[in-house]
Amino acid sequence: MPAALLLAVVGATATGKSDLGIELALALDGEVVNADALQLYRGMDIGTAKVTDAERRGVPHHLLDVLDVTQEASVSAYQREARAVIDAIRGRGRVPIVVGGSGLYVRALLDDIAFPPTDAAVRARLEERIAHEGASALHRELTATDPAAAEHIGPEDARRIVRALEVGEITGGSFRAYLPREQYLDAATIQIGVRRDRAVLHERIARRVHGMVRDGLLEETRALRERGLDRGRTARRAIGYEQALAVLDGAMSCEDAVESTITGTRRLVRKQDTWFRRDRRVRWLDVDAAEDPAALRHAALALADL
Incomplete structure (x- = not known):
């Protein structure tokens, strides 16, 4: 086993x-x-199917429960904190095992990616211009000032046009230089992708959602609302919680919220699947024929050549 192994388990929800x-x-003396x-x-x-203390079976888990629901998740902050966690795990002589389905967060952690600076005032001014002049007008401006970035950003993609112009104004350089590349920061990185037959996955999703309702998703959402969930730009829009809030407000029946x-989860799965399949470095593990945990573990270790 490589001394500095960094193993990632990626793939779609459920x-x-x-x-x-x-x-x-457990097999590699690792931490998640x-x-x-x-x-x-x-x-x-x-609502996020977070593993319980009992389900963790004594394995340390990091970067769970680190934000309040009113806070905005930041991929650049995650990159900084997760890399520090990985260094600490290695310092203890253990193996870091990254687990998750948020594609950009995985790439930010594993790949040689730098995030450009931001300026709230510059962004607000550009967003106001987009509102009054339209995305196409600012795309023409981007084409003149940063043709390499404009080539990769559609003329109607207002959010990315604003971001590219913001970066150009702040740094004087091209936004293109900050676009992700498939280049691991650490050569000892291995990604294992978990996949299931789509019909089986849809069944698992339906079973999971019904189970969440039985386990108290509405009660959890009510408690989170008391802690400011309605003010959380990211958290309140999360699949499951957005629907639960609608039920609590009387805007949606529980049955409609479940459906x-x-x-929404199926739609998310398609996006996750597309994201990870684009990465040719992922070694895919088909779990449909091997449900036994020990068999899956052995299959994954074999895929990783461990």
């Missing part, structure tokens, strides 16, 4: 990443580093 990550941590953006939030347990959550 594929079984968390369980496999724990199995691998969370790479699910919503599991960063305290109290968002049922909406299932549909």
